[in-house]
Amino acid sequence: xxxxxxxxxxxxxxxxxxxxxxxxGLFVLVAxxxxxxxxxxxxxxxxxxxxxxxxxxxxxxLERTGAPSGWGWISRLGQGDxxxxxxxxxxxxxxxxCYLRAIVPLLxxxxxxxxxxAIAQAIVMLVAATGWLR
Amino acid sequence: xxxxxxxxxxxxxxxxAPALAWAAPAHAGAALPWWAWPVLLFVVSFLIxxxxxxxxxxGGVLFVPIVGSLFPFHLDFVRGAGxxxxxxxxxxxxxxxxxxxLADLRMVIPLSLAxxxxxxxxxxxxxxxxxxxxxxxxxxxxxxxxxIMLRSKEREAxxxxxxxxxxxxxxxxxxxxxxxxxxxxxWQARNVGWGMLAFTVIGFIGGMFGLGAGWANxxxxxxxxxxxxxxxxGTSGLxxxxxxxxxxxxxxxxxxxxPMIQVPAILGVIAGAxxxxxxxxxxxxxxxxxxxxxxxxxxxxxxxxxxxxx
Numbered sequence: 001x002x003x004x005x006x007x008x009x010x011x012x013x014x015x016x017x018x019x020x021x022x023x024x025g026l027f028v029l030v031a032x033x034x035x036x037x038x039x040x041x042x043x044x045x046x047x048x049x050x051x052x053x054x055x056x057x058x059x060x061x062l063e064r065t066g067a068p069s070g071w072g073w074i075s076r077l078g079q080g081d082x083x084x085x086x087x088x089x090x091x092x093x094x095x096x097x098c099y100l101r102a103i104v105p106l107l108x109x110x111x112x113x114x115x116x117x118a119i120a121q122a123i124v125m126l127v128a129a130t131g132w133l134r
Numbered sequence: 135x136x137x138x139x140x141x142x143x144x145x146x147x148x149x150x151a152p153a154l155a156w157a158a159p160a161h162a163g164a165a166l167p168w169w170a171w172p173v174l175l176f177v178v179s180f181l182i183x184x185x186x187x188x189x190x191x192x193g194g195v196l197f198v199p200i201v202g203s204l205f206p207f208h209l210d211f212v213r214g215a216g217x218x219x220x221x222x223x224x225x226x227x228x229x230x231x232x233x234x235x236l237a238d239l240r241m242v243i244p245l246s247l248a249x250x251x252x253x254x255x256x257x258x259x260x261x262x263x264x265x266x267x268x269x270x271x272x273x274x275x276x277x278x279x280x281x282i283m284l285r286s287k288e289r290e291a292x293x294x295x296x297x298x299x300x301x302x303x304x305x306x307x308x309x310x311x312x313x314x315x316x317x318x319x320x321w322q323a324r325n326v327g328w329g330m331l332a333f334t335v336i337g338f339i340g341g342m343f344g345l346g347a348g349w350a351n352x353x354x355x356x357x358x359x360x361x362x363x364x365x366x367x368g369t370s371g372l373x374x375x376x377x378x379x380x381x382x383x384x385x386x387x388x389x390x391x392x393p394m395i396q397v398p399a400i401l402g403v404i405a406g407a408x409x410x411x412x413x414x415x416x417x418x419x420x421x422x423x424x425x426x427x428x429x430x431x432x433x434x435x436x437x438x439x440x441x442x443x444x
Contacts (some may be wrong), residue, residue: 014232015228018229022222022225026227047168054211055207055208056207061210062389069389070387083264083398088382091222106217111305113303113304123245128384133254133384
């Protein structure tokens with residue numbers, strides 16, 4: 001996938017960014033899960049306590065365990081179970097990064113309509129990420 | 135003869151699974167040690183991964199109704215895990231699909247915008263509704279999906295038809311080269327407005343129930359919008375990676391993602407999908423589709439009855 005100037009096409013760049021982001025995200029997700037399972041870091045909800053709370057609706061679960069919601073996890077990355085959120089956040093951010101990267105070449109190619117839709121999509125994903133609509 | 139015996143064993147095993155699922159009382163095995171649940175979840179997700187690949191669908195649509203009715207986890211966490219599972223599968227396959235020309239980003243960008251706004255709304259709505267209402271709705275939706283899968287048929291691309299104004303403006307056309315046969319198919323999208331409406335409805339349902347969306351995206355892209363089937367499959371996969379991103383943030387911000395549920399599920403489905411590629415040699419796509427329809431019908435009916443009984 002090359003463009004007329006011999007540089008990688010915007011779709012090839014999207015694919016490359018996606019590939020790197022997913023690898024990093026999956027690695028962090030699995031590694032942090034191992035940290036949680038092996039008890040390397042203290043957990044906010046230890047694995048053996050989960051059966052008492054995993055059958056509760058999420059609102060009651062949060063109330064009972066004091067587990068973080070929103071961006072509260074950022075300040076508690078020293079806890080084994082909360083550390084898993086880092087992998088989830090990376091995986092949930094990969095597409096946003098790919099879109100932001102694709103907008104510039106689209107504008108350069110004067111694909112204004114597609115670039116405009118991509119900008120709108122990036123804004124939607126960023127709004128979802130901020131949690132403003134909670 | 136050996137192939138027939140292998141197929142027979144597989145089908146017998148598959149037929150036994152829904153029967154066992156039906157017979158198992160809800161949340162049986164509460165006395166199991168905590169670690170048994172993630173292990174069982176890995177095994178079930180592994181089987182889901184095998185069937186999903188053989189049937190050409192994402193795992194989320196099987197995961198939520200099956201795990202939601204057989205495991206003690208609350209539906210909020212099962213839906214969150216189903217959504218992450220579909221997202222991880224779509225993200226992992228995205229680069230390969232793009233490089234092989236099996237997914238079209240020009241189609242993905244506009245359709246996903248409609249889908250992701252709806253998926254966000256669906257995720258919020260799903261986390262607000264009472265569990266009973268959700269379980270009944272899930273049962274009904276899954277039964278409808280089983281009927282859609284039973285009735286869906288492949289349609290040839292429509293190169294001869296004039297594109298509509300939106301398709302022309304967005305450059306939604308191309309030449310698809312089937313990597314297996316080498317055959318080239320000229321295609322151009324049609325019914326872009328209807329396609330966006332379909333992605334909006336599908337996105338809302340996917341976000342609300344964490345189901346993934348391949349079961350409906352593929353017919354929308356192939357039958358409604360006229361893409362060749364293989365291009366529709368790949369484009370659907372890539373669009374799920376965009377649509378589910380918005381919904382995943384909603385579940386993450388609401389605290390509805392439990393590592394102990396989502397990680398074994400994701401790893402199980404990924405491992406099962408690798409085996410599923412080999413099972414494809416034994417099981418024909420039609421047989422796999424029938425298998426999924428039966429499993430969905432049983433899981434959907436069970437979710438519906440559990441909701442009505444609660």
